[in-house]
Amino acid sequence: MPEFDLIARxxxxxxxxxxxxxxxxxxxxxLQPPAGQHLVVAMDTLNAGVHFPSxxxxxxxxxxxxxxNLSDLAAxxxxxxxxxxxxxxxxxxxxxxxxxLDGFLELARTHGVVLVGGDTTRGPLSVxxxxxxxxxxxxxxxxxxxxxxxxxxxxxxxxxxxxxxxQWNAGQPMTAALRDRLDRPTPRxxxxxxxxxxxxxxxxxxxxxxxxxxxxAVASNVGIDLHCPDLPASEALAMAFAAxxxxxxxxxxxxxxxxxxxxxxxxxxxxxxxxxxxQLPLTRIGTVTSAAGQVRLxxxxxxxxxxxxxxxxxxxx
Amino acid sequence: MPEFDLIARxxxxxxxxxxxxxxxxxxxxxLQPPAGQHLVVAMDTLNAGVHFPSxxxxxxxxxxxxxxNLSDLAAxxxxxxxxxxxxxxxxxxxxxxxxxLDGFLELARTHGVVLVGGDTTRGPLSVxxxxxxxxxxxxxxxxxxxxxxxxxxxxxxxxxxxxxxxQWNAGQPMTAALRDRLDRPTPRxxxxxxxxxxxxxxxxxxxxxxxxxxxxAVASNVGIDLHCPDLPASEALAMAFAAxxxxxxxxxxxxxxxxxxxxxxxxxxxxxxxxxxxQLPLTRIGTVTSAAGQVRLxxxxxxxxxxxxxxxxxxxx
Numbered sequence: 046m047p048e049f050d051l052i053a054r055x056x057x058x059x060x061x062x063x064x065x066x067x068x069x070x071x072x073x074x075x076l077q078p079p080a081g082q083h084l085v086v087a088m089d090t091l092n093a094g095v096h097f098p099s100x101x102x103x104x105x106x107x108x109x110x111x112x113x114n115l116s117d118l119a120a121x122x123x124x125x126x127x128x129x130x131x132x133x134x135x136x137x138x139x140x141x142x143x144x145x146l147d148g149f150l151e152l153a154r155t156h157g158v159v160l161v162g163g164d165t166t167r168g169p170l171s172v173x174x175x176x177x178x179x180x181x182x183x184x185x186x187x188x189x190x191x192x193x194x195x196x197x198x199x200x201x202x203x204x205x206x207x208x209x210x211x212q213w214n215a216g217q218p219m220t221a222a223l224r225d226r227l228d229r230p231t232p233r234x235x236x237x238x239x240x241x242x243x244x245x246x247x248x249x250x251x252x253x254x255x256x257x258x259x260x261x262a263v264a265s266n267v268g269i270d271l272h273c274p275d276l277p278a279s280e281a282l283a284m285a286f287a288a289x290x291x292x293x294x295x296x297x298x299x300x301x302x303x304x305x306x307x308x309x310x311x312x313x314x315x316x317x318x319x320x321x322x323x324q325l326p327l328t329r330i331g332t333v334t335s336a337a338g339q340v341r342l343x344x345x346x347x348x349x350x351x352x353x354x355x356x357x358x359x360x361x362x
Numbered sequence: 363m364p365e366f367d368l369i370a371r372x373x374x375x376x377x378x379x380x381x382x383x384x385x386x387x388x389x390x391x392x393l394q395p396p397a398g399q400h401l402v403v404a405m406d407t408l409n410a411g412v413h414f415p416s417x418x419x420x421x422x423x424x425x426x427x428x429x430x431n432l433s434d435l436a437a438x439x440x441x442x443x444x445x446x447x448x449x450x451x452x453x454x455x456x457x458x459x460x461x462x463l464d465g466f467l468e469l470a471r472t473h474g475v476v477l478v479g480g481d482t483t484r485g486p487l488s489v490x491x492x493x494x495x496x497x498x499x500x501x502x503x504x505x506x507x508x509x510x511x512x513x514x515x516x517x518x519x520x521x522x523x524x525x526x527x528x529q530w531n532a533g534q535p536m537t538a539a540l541r542d543r544l545d546r547p548t549p550r551x552x553x554x555x556x557x558x559x560x561x562x563x564x565x566x567x568x569x570x571x572x573x574x575x576x577x578x579a580v581a582s583n584v585g586i587d588l589h590c591p592d593l594p595a596s597e598a599l600a601m602a603f604a605a606x607x608x609x610x611x612x613x614x615x616x617x618x619x620x621x622x623x624x625x626x627x628x629x630x631x632x633x634x635x636x637x638x639x640x641q642l643p644l645t646r647i648g649t650v651t652s653a654a655g656q657v658r659l660x661x662x663x664x665x666x667x668x669x670x671x672x673x674x675x676x677x678x679x
Contacts, residue, residue: 066400072435073434074404080397092484168486169486173405
């Protein structure tokens with residue numbers, strides 16, 4: 046299928062927004078940013094064999110490629126609007142492209158995001174997405190705003206995606222609930238928007254909780270103590286792994302795309318209200334300290350717990 | 363080199379602009395679009411072995427990855443401002459990355475463009491860039507504005523990049539001047555901006571003159587007659603190829619990134635003034651006709667010339 050047919054195939058399936066002056070089909074898209082807002086831009090690529098196994102269902106690849114980008118906007122408290130897509134494909138497989146678009150556009154519709162441009166090229170399977178959103182000036186959630194004494198909060202549960210990956214790497218069947226977290230992560234867009242004006246700092250958990258919080262600690266020049274017994278785990282994760290392995294997955298596993306944020310202790314009731322409104326568990330997992338740049342994982346007895354492996358390993362060893 | 367070190371290495375070399383509220387280093391960039399302007403967004407990927415030979419100098423890859431994107435903005439008449447970069451690398455080679463940045467940032471500085479974000483991943487060598495620019499509402503140059511009776515104009519010369527590619531594919535040494543056009547194309551940014559309010563339609567020559575003008579013809583529901591003897595050729599191209607092969611390269615060769623635009627005949631003096639001001643040859647190469655969707659290449663005697671091969675073939679057979 047020539048590139049131009051492929052682009053037409055994509056163009057006929059995307060939605061519309063009033064602020065898209067010109068979408069797919071010219072040398073570039075023309076967009077009308079809302080007056081008085083800042084533009085928030087994130088870009089993330091997923092490569093076959095690195096970020097997902099090549100045999101992953103195309104719909105899941107499409108979903109995840111957009112989800113990881115929307116998660117970055119969520120971590121800034123931005124409302125998503127537009128995206129562009131660069132799709133590198135080794136061959137011409139219309140069924141694959143249609144399946145990819147099923148997942149990609151399903152998530153786009155959910156968040157009112159319109160695909161406005163990009164390109165398609167020949168090459169090893171790779172998906173690059175750029176997303177655009179808006180936030181009021183000075184209101185974006187950043188990594189550098191954490192303050193000593195803040196609570197540290199986490200949405201949902203962590204470790205699930207890494208649990209599925211661990212099973213996959215061991216050649217075991219993946220637990221369905223864990224695999225679903227790995228293949229179709231939920232970007233916490235509504236939560237990010239709700240945290241504007243409330244959270245002091247925010248990040249999404251993509252590389253692993255400890256590694257991601259280290260970025261917050263460095264950027265904010267603070268320390269972070271996490272209370273390991275408080276880390277929320279899904280039932281599926283608790284069923285599938287022994288306690289120490291579960292804790293390792295929670296503390297260091299990536300790809301969950303939950304939001305981790307800090308907020309003043311005076312905001313606990315407000316955070317609880319947001320959790321209730323969004324029907325999304327928000328768990329207090331730690332405290333911001335003055336130990337600049339230092340993230341500690343504390344066991345129930347207050348001693349420091351060192352995970353057996355730092356950071357998150359992707360597919361392909 | 364871990365990803366975070368690589369990002370820091372990139373971050374310390376990028377420039378700044380007053381409208382970049384937050385650049386590299388958080389989950390997303392925060393940008394301040396100018397009031398009352400439309401945002402123009404383009405995204406293009408270059409894959410090793412497809413868009414350039416793997417052994418291409420890293421500085422040339424960096425230059426070209428940004429150039430092809432700026433060319434898309436130029437074709438819209440937009441003033442470039444920001445870009446994001448997703449770099450997939452098979453290994454950790456700081457010298458390669460430094461060389462890549464040399465070329466990428468040299469071109470960025472030339473146009474006052476600041477790199478504000480993106481990501482780095484492991485994978486087959488691939489460079490995806492998204493560029494952002496501005497244009498006054500309703501003023502963008504589009505493919506769908508050509509009018510019957512318009513002149514068709516072309517900047518610079520065409521066929522040079524394809525000439526170098528033809529030499530490379532034949533295992534011959536590349537003529538230096540042709541190779542330079544292939545490796546370091548010049549995006550016609552100033553020309554695009556100067557054409558706002560003057561050109562009826564515009565496109566950049568990336569896939570080949572005939573193929574690109576076919577997009578204009580279809581989008582504008584017009585025909586285009588090109589006068590082959592008027593197509594401008596560089597001295598290097600004329601020296602390196604026989605007449606028929608030269609014409610084939612000019613009419614169907616891609617990757618030159620010149621602008622091709624249509625304008626009313628009453629604007630000929632204005633076009634000449636722009637050519638003089640920019641010191642960039644602008645050549646009248648044809649006419650817009652009423653033969654909807656049809657691009658014809660006419661020989662000196664008025665008969666139609668059919669190129670031996672339509673469209674542009676990239677690297678890798």
